[in-house]
Amino acid sequence: xxxxxxxxxxxxxxxxxxxxxxxxxxxxxxxxxxxxxxxxxxxxxxxxxxxxxxxxxxxxxxxxxxxxxxxxxxxxxxxxxxxxxxxxxxxxxxxxxxxxxxxxxxxxxxxxxxxxxxxxxxxxxxxxxxxxxxxxxxxxxxxxxxxxxxxxxxxxxxxxxxxxxxxxxxxxxxxxxxxxxxxxxxxxxxxxxxxxxxxxxxxxxxxxxxxxxxxxxxxxxxxxxxxxxxxxxxxxxxxxxxxxxxxxxxx
Amino acid sequence: xxxxxxxxxxxxxxxxxxxxxxxxxxxxxxxxxxxxxxxxxxxxxxxxxxxxxxxxxxxxxxxxxxxxxxxxxxxxxxxxxxxxxxxxxxxxxxxxxxxxxxxxxxxxxxxxxxxxxxxxxxxxxxxxxxxxxxxxxxxxxxxxxxxxxxxxxxxxxxxxxxxxxxxxxxxxxxxxxxxxxxxxxxxxxxxxxxxxxxxxxxxxxxxxxxxxxxxxxxxx
Numbered sequence: 001x002x003x004x005x006x007x008x009x010x011x012x013x014x015x016x017x018x019x020x021x022x023x024x025x026x027x028x029x030x031x032x033x034x035x036x037x038x039x040x041x042x043x044x045x046x047x048x049x050x051x052x053x054x055x056x057x058x059x060x061x062x063x064x065x066x067x068x069x070x071x072x073x074x075x076x077x078x079x080x081x082x083x084x085x086x087x088x089x090x091x092x093x094x095x096x097x098x099x100x101x102x103x104x105x106x107x108x109x110x111x112x113x114x115x116x117x118x119x120x121x122x123x124x125x126x127x128x129x130x131x132x133x134x135x136x137x138x139x140x141x142x143x144x145x146x147x148x149x150x151x152x153x154x155x156x157x158x159x160x161x162x163x164x165x166x167x168x169x170x171x172x173x174x175x176x177x178x179x180x181x182x183x184x185x186x187x188x189x190x191x192x193x194x195x196x197x198x199x200x201x202x203x204x205x206x207x208x209x210x211x212x213x214x215x216x217x218x219x220x221x222x223x224x225x226x227x228x229x230x231x232x233x234x235x236x237x238x239x240x241x242x243x244x245x246x247x248x249x250x251x
Numbered sequence: 252x253x254x255x256x257x258x259x260x261x262x263x264x265x266x267x268x269x270x271x272x273x274x275x276x277x278x279x280x281x282x283x284x285x286x287x288x289x290x291x292x293x294x295x296x297x298x299x300x301x302x303x304x305x306x307x308x309x310x311x312x313x314x315x316x317x318x319x320x321x322x323x324x325x326x327x328x329x330x331x332x333x334x335x336x337x338x339x340x341x342x343x344x345x346x347x348x349x350x351x352x353x354x355x356x357x358x359x360x361x362x363x364x365x366x367x368x369x370x371x372x373x374x375x376x377x378x379x380x381x382x383x384x385x386x387x388x389x390x391x392x393x394x395x396x397x398x399x400x401x402x403x404x405x406x407x408x409x410x411x412x413x414x415x416x417x418x419x420x421x422x423x424x425x426x427x428x429x430x431x432x433x434x435x436x437x438x439x440x441x442x443x444x445x446x447x448x449x450x451x452x453x454x455x456x457x458x459x460x461x462x463x464x465x466x467x468x469x470x471x
Contacts, residue, residue, distance in 0.1 A: 012344075022344075075347030106343045173352065175339035176261075206260055215339030216261040216332045219430040220356045221441050225349045234438045241436030243262045247254070 002033040005096040009043065011055050012103045014112045022101070025055075032092040036079065037062060037069060039091050056115040064088040064228065067163030070170075071116045072103040077167035077226040085165065085228040105170035109177070109213045120166045122212040123180055127164075129208040130201035131184040133193050152190050159186035161229040171226030174215030179223035181209050182239035183231045189242050199246035206243055261335075262434075264328050269431035271325040276424070279318050284457055287464050294396035298385060302392040326367065333360050351441065355426035365419035372412070376402055403468035410469045417462040424454030 007027040014020025027043045034042070037059050044054035060068035064085040071086055073079040079089040094100065102116060110118040162183035169177050185202050188194025194201070217236060224233045257263050289300045304311060348357075355362075377398065385394035403410055429450035433439040439446045 072343075072346055075345045076349075077346075101345050103343075103345045106340070106346065108339050108341045171346070171349075173340060173348070173357075174336035175341075176336070178261075203257070206262055207256065210261050213339055214261075215336040216265055217434075218332075218336065218356060218359070219426075219433045219439070220352045222349055222352055224441055225351045233433070233441060237433055237436050237438040240262055240266075240434055243257075243260075244266070244436055247257045247263075 002031050002092075004029045004031055005091065005094060005098075006030070007039075007094060007097070008099045010099065010101045011115070012112075013055070013115050014104075016111075016113055020112060020115075027100075030091050032090070032094075034091045035062065035087055036073070036089040036091065037087045056113075056117050058117045059087060062087040065163060067165040070105055070165045070167055070228075072105060072170060074101055077105065077171045078165075078228050082225070083228055083230050085163075088228075105166050107166075107169045107172075107175035107214070109175060110166060110169065118166070120164070122214070123164050123166060123169075123177065125212060126177065126181055126205050126208050127184060129204040130197065131188075131205065133188060134197065135193060146192055148191060156187045156190035159183045159190065159231065159235055162187075162227075162231050163229055165228060167226045167228060168223035168231070169214065171222045172215065172217075173220060173222060174218055176217050176223070177209050177212075177214040178217040178236050178239065179227065179231055179233070181205050182235035185242055186235040186238045189238060198242065199249075202239065202242040202246045206239075261332075264332055265434050267324055268328040268332060269434045271321040271328070272427055273431055274321045275318060275325070276428070278314060280457065284460055287461060290396065290399060290464050291467055294385075294394070295387065297396045297399075298387050298392055298394060301395040302387060302390070305393075322367075322370075326363075329360070329363055353426060355422045356430070358422050359426060362419040362423040365416055366423060369416040369419070399464070400468050400471065403465050404471070407469070410465050413465040414462045417458045420461065421455045421458030424457060425451040426454075428454055 007030060009025045009027050010022045011025060012020055013023045025043055025047065027039055028046070030039050030042060037057070040055060040057055047054050057071065058068045060066045062069070064087060067085075069086045070078055073086065073089070078084055078086045079093070081089055081093060104110075104112055104116045104118045105120075106118075109122045110120055113119050160183070162180060164180060166180070168179035169175055172178075185205060188201060189198055219233075219236075221233050224231065258267065286300055286304070290297045377395075380398065382393040382395060382398050384391055385397070386392070403413075427450075429439050429444070429447045432446055432450075437446075
């Protein structure tokens, strides 16, 4: 049975290039069946009626698969539920009268665009350095031409689950993009189609990651805890391996 | 990407950090611990060990130079990595750590600096300190056993200093060992990892073994 709850929100408000600060708003009569983003929609409607600029937040599919949404809620990326994006976090997990603090995903490499929206294009830049396979296009090949072991295919799919939301960067004590980059490197390193460009890919993606000011991995695994898709630090070990092999000329 | 940029990349620097640390662990900490334990077996054993070590001077100097290089590389890389990390994770107001993040991991820079202070103090205490002579099986040699005793007996402050800094060694090693393994590309799982367990046991076991020596010297 759904019910209605009231919450006190402390939300980060900021315009690009200006100093930001937390503002307090009341979220009234929120249906516990609503998602976190729907709660923000309700609050924004009220703010608009009061003549206050609505809270800017990023969203697209609201099905947990696009990677657009995400904020730090009460100190946890995407809120406190494991393997859940913010759009899939429901208000039934909150208590009536609770204080909810909402901060954008923070990292020096993620400058704030407005309020809760941050510029995560750094992740796209890392992808542009090699997160793809340059194959000849044409007719789709016969499905069984390239045999792939089931375990390899599954491990590649696990890595490919990454939606690039940036929670790992925001949760990492060092603002590192190692989990993201490792997932992208892994999904190609595990499949034969990715092998021709393997060495170049890992070197270029790591170089771009460093250039953009993401931090270093200190193996504290906060990233894996924060990941809404359950990307494992096994991928980071694989990224390190790929990097070592690439520099030893073994790929 | 040239070799230079690879070495100074985030992963390259961490590999240097891990390798210099492992060199110090394998070629210095383990033999040093083995030697120290002989203190518990009395003056003849300990002085004989020191005497034999002095016979191997060329090797000892070689190891000392290697340690000096390793500690320099280790500290330079650690400073670079930590400063870059501080810069990359700026202005967070509400982020909370999960239980995943161990105290040992969090304290790495602090325990590292403590260990450096300790090394300086330790060298002043024992290496650059005038030693009395004694005779062992008719051969004149340094009485390092008496020196260790004299440095701790009746000096609880000195004892507490040594034991406290061994706690820093325990913290540092318990994270360092498993973290370096993951950096080399060997998967260390989040939960139920044998590598994490072994790392903690070896790290704290080593720190405890080192701490026994000053405690033994103090109460003897």
